Amino acid sequence: MTDSSTGVGAAYGDRDPDALARRAGERANPDRDQHFLVDDRVLDRIPTYLPDDADASHLLEIGGGAGALTDRLLATITSTESADGDAETRGGRLTVIERDRNFADFLRQEFAAAVDDGLLDVIEGDALDVDLPPFTACVSNLPYGVSSEIAFRLLPEGKPLVLMFQAEFAERMVASAGESEYGRLSVSAQHYAAVEIVERVPKEAFDPQPAVESAIVRCTPRDPDYEVGDEAFFLRFVKALFTQRRKTVRNAIRNTGHISGLGDPDAVVDAADEDLLRRRPGTLDPSAFAALAELARGHGSPTEV
Template sequence: MTDADSRSRDPDDLRRRAGVRGDPDRDQHFLVDDRVLDRLPGYLPDDADRSHLLEIGGGTGALTDRLLAAGERVTVVERDRDLAAFLREEFADAVADDRLEVVSGDALGVALPEFTASVSNLPYGVSSEIAFRLLPLGRPLVLMFQAEFADRMVAEPGTPEYGRLSVSTQHYADAEIVECIPPEAFDPQPRVDSAVVRCLPRDPDYTIGDEAFFLRFVKALFTQRRKTVRNAIRNTAHISGLADADAVVAAADEDLLARRPGDLPPASFAALAELARETTEIGPGQ
């Protein structure tokens, strides 16, 4: 099959040739809506570098097909060995032309290539872990998640969805939901709606000296999201690793201390984390 032919591969035909039906117990929900598949690569910014696209969870290749048409080279990571072998056979011409590499393995453990952007329908069971492997790399991302998870990624301070995930995501990128996807777009159908999130890397509008501590500090405070920041700092020193939480509280601005974690923008978390680093020793925490 030529590259021109590959651009119109039908997702149902691909599944028949692969001999698979999908397995919800293994987090296998194949995206089969041609219209959605055709739109996904287009959510990358017009000026995005498409010279090396990364796809996590290639499945039977319906999205791989579109990415080969949209980019110069594609690397697919697929944990199912049989599906990885099918992709190499189905797209043999692209593999031979060095336009496609299929990596067989878990996306959380394999070495990732120096990709320029990623478009992926992530396995939902590990979507958080994969997202936070990709986000720090500073590349444009178009990723599909469960809708509830996507809502939390893009949430604003003061909303019920805003939390640790929101702050962590927005620390790395401008994130927005670009499309909502119903269960009917998949086979087998998941029990939840899905959403496509576009993450465009950017430098935050604040400075931090220890990123690992900042993210741990955010995690700690959101375990006490209904408490005031004052009490959250004191109650979570075992998580954040603060040697003297009271010293941090004594040095912090009263207005911040009286608020709740869910009302603080990322910049306020950064200011508190930097104050904590200046005020007391920081251990590894939990």
């Protein structure tokens, strides 16, 4: 076994992120939405934010880069601590999706022993296009430019997620009805999971530093406390109303039939409660949106969009 600062064969969990970047032979490129997380303390904490009962037998990481988080995730799937404090070995797998060919090749080389042992699979490709493996949980420092698209590819899978986002995006995910950050993202994310910010991460934790602060978000899957008969229509209806967030719900429904796919928005307005129609979309919690969407399905003659 080699020392953790020297490369292949090292024990998992304590590789130095700066040394990994040097061995990779290239810097993160902010023009390609690459920012390496280099703070060891943050890296060590990220896997611990998985829910206590999360199944970590097949972890997914999107955007492995030079492998600092990959190293910590390999430690997560290969060892745990027993009740008496001794280390125990446990089986598990990690799949990393990396779109940069040079980084994908480096990950296979750096963690060759894990690849050979069947612990690690590196998929070269875009996380928005490749087939996702049957993962049990996802832990990732996402590329910020496509974080929304990736998050909403992952959330419907119903698996625990620990994801790094821009802080502003994270705040919108966790916002409650009536708050200024509350919007389509809040309703959609909270439809799939209990969403919480577990740590705020300063710019200085990255190299090169991004222009904004970051935050780690935990998404714990759960069934909503309301019924949705057509999930695609529900999400489309939410999107439509938030394009008119400063209008009343009455006007938002009438003005957005081309987005929601309602053939008869006026019939929905006629059937809805007057107090609800006077409100604005940003004051409706997810359950109220669900009830209104079901009313719209029953009265508004929705069509496929």
